[in-house]
Amino acid sequence: MTNKKRIVIKIGSSSLTSLHGEISRRKLKRIVEEVVELKEEGHEVLLVSSGAVAAGYRKLGCVDRPTALTEKQAAASIGQGLLMEAYSEYFLSHGYVASQILITRSDFSDEKRYMNARNTLKILLDRGIVPIVNENDTVTIDRLKFGDNDTLSAKVAGLVDADQLIIMSDIDGLYDSDPRKNPHAELLLNVHEITSEIEDSAGDPGTGVGTGGMKSKIEAFKITMASGIPAFLGKSGIKGLIGDAVSGTAKGTYFNPSMAGDGLDHRKQWIAFNSGPEGSVTVNDKAKTAIVEHSGELHAQHVLNVSGRFKHGAVVRLKDDRGEEIGLGIVNYSSEQLSNFRGLDVTGMDGNAKAIVDSEGLVCRLDFPMPAGV
Ligand SMILES: Nc1ncnc2c1ncn2[C@@H]1O[C@H](COP(=O)(O)OP(=O)(O)O)[C@@H](O)[C@H]1O
Ligand SMILES: N[C@@H](CCC(=O)OP(=O)(O)O)C(=O)O
Numbered sequence: 001m002t003n004k005k006r007i008v009i010k011i012g013s014s015s016l017t018s019l020h021g022e023i024s025r026r027k028l029k030r031i032v033e034e035v036v037e038l039k040e041e042g043h044e045v046l047l048v049s050s051g052a053v054a055a056g057y058r059k060l061g062c063v064d065r066p067t068a069l070t071e072k073q074a075a076a077s078i079g080q081g082l083l084m085e086a087y088s089e090y091f092l093s094h095g096y097v098a099s100q101i102l103i104t105r106s107d108f109s110d111e112k113r114y115m116n117a118r119n120t121l122k123i124l125l126d127r128g129i130v131p132i133v134n135e136n137d138t139v140t141i142d143r144l145k146f147g148d149n150d151t152l153s154a155k156v157a158g159l160v161d162a163d164q165l166i167i168m169s170d171i172d173g174l175y176d177s178d179p180r181k182n183p184h185a186e187l188l189l190n191v192h193e194i195t196s197e198i199e200d201s202a203g204d205p206g207t208g209v210g211t212g213g214m215k216s217k218i219e220a221f222k223i224t225m226a227s228g229i230p231a232f233l234g235k236s237g238i239k240g241l242i243g244d245a246v247s248g249t250a251k252g253t254y255f256n257p258s259m260a261g262d263g264l265d266h267r268k269q270w271i272a273f274n275s276g277p278e279g280s281v282t283v284n285d286k287a288k289t290a291i292v293e294h295s296g297e298l299h300a301q302h303v304l305n306v307s308g309r310f311k312h313g314a315v316v317r318l319k320d321d322r323g324e325e326i327g328l329g330i331v332n333y334s335s336e337q338l339s340n341f342r343g344l345d346v347t348g349m350d351g352n353a354k355a356i357v358d359s360e361g362l363v364c365r366l367d368f369p370m371p372a373g374v
Helices: 025-040 052-056 069-093 105-109 111-126 149-159 196-201 213-227 241-247 266-274 285-292 335-341
Strands: 006-011 044-049 098-103 130-135 164-169 231-235 253-255 280-283 303-307 315-319 325-331 363-366
Touching: 006 025, 006 149, 025 044, 025 069, 025 241, 044 069, 044 111, 044 149, 052 069, 069 098, 069 130, 098 105, 098 111, 105 111, 105 266, 111 130, 111 149, 111 266, 130 149, 149 164, 149 213, 149 266, 164 213, 164 241, 196 213, 213 231, 213 253, 213 266, 231 241, 266 325, 280 285, 280 325, 285 325, 303 335
Parallel strands: 006 044, 006 164, 044 130, 098 130, 164 231, 280 315, 325 363
Antiparallel strands: 231 253, 280 303, 315 325
């Protein structure tokens, strides 16, 4: 087929569980059947599936879904295997092989591991396997968790150059306000930009089973928009919805980036969404203009303050003198060296600093010239 797509589908816990919050094999089987239909049409499909905690908490001896981190991790360690067993069984019954990939945020904050994950996923997709990604819940601590699979799915979609991200939820799309609080809330069919109104309208999870709510979905769609990947949000459990989402006829919300397929490259995606900045550099207004408007030069004496300890090559936040974030950048000097540059007059030196900024001023590179005698 000519219109073969690479599709990432995020399945939330609420799409896989019964009313009591336990895994529903019936729901899981239906999802597999819909994915198989896409595979039969020639599409490549990668699943980001939640459900490990839901699949394991009863066997851990908990009556309800646990809230304590250690219990959730223990439940996930039981449930992840059971979840994969069910997926494998159903995919194999249709002749497809599923594979498990468990990711932590620190895997993604290391650029080499991030790129390595990309290579592995690429081979799996090339060979017709259905990779099933989840956060590696058992080993991550709260501070270093993705926490929700919404943003993870958007980052994975960017990583594998997906043509579309589909997020299946317990609601049929994004409303202009939280439908639980406003019965007159209206469904938005097409979103071209994540405005501040949209951000304000996004509330918390609808059930005790979901973790991210609409807030984390909006964070996810911000990532797909910047990465140039079209995305869809719809309600799971409706027969044929996944296929319709791919063909563009499903009921739900479509998030259309202005330039599909022309978003941030992988390096910039990594800097912007995965790197985890290690410190910050405050610059004066001259430097801000140089960076944001691509006009003027960036000099070392424009550095007003350096905070945090970082090495050459680290990603840092770049701030103006009011503390507002201008962007993110890779520094080519350590925090110690940059601190020493402060206030030095280095004009007239060879090799002016360069600032490389993406179209939204999101990512830049701070190539400060090394002043003599530092
Ligand atoms: N503006 C909004 N539009 C749609 N749903 C919203 C909005 N704000 C909050 N929500 C809530 O977010 C829920 C979906 O997120 P979540 O509970 O995390 O589900 P899932 O686990 O299926 O991803 C909806 O059921 C709804 O109650
Ligand atoms: N990684 C966890 C779920 C995290 C999560 O994002 O859940 P959800 O909001 O239901 O998609 C698990 O497998 O149980």
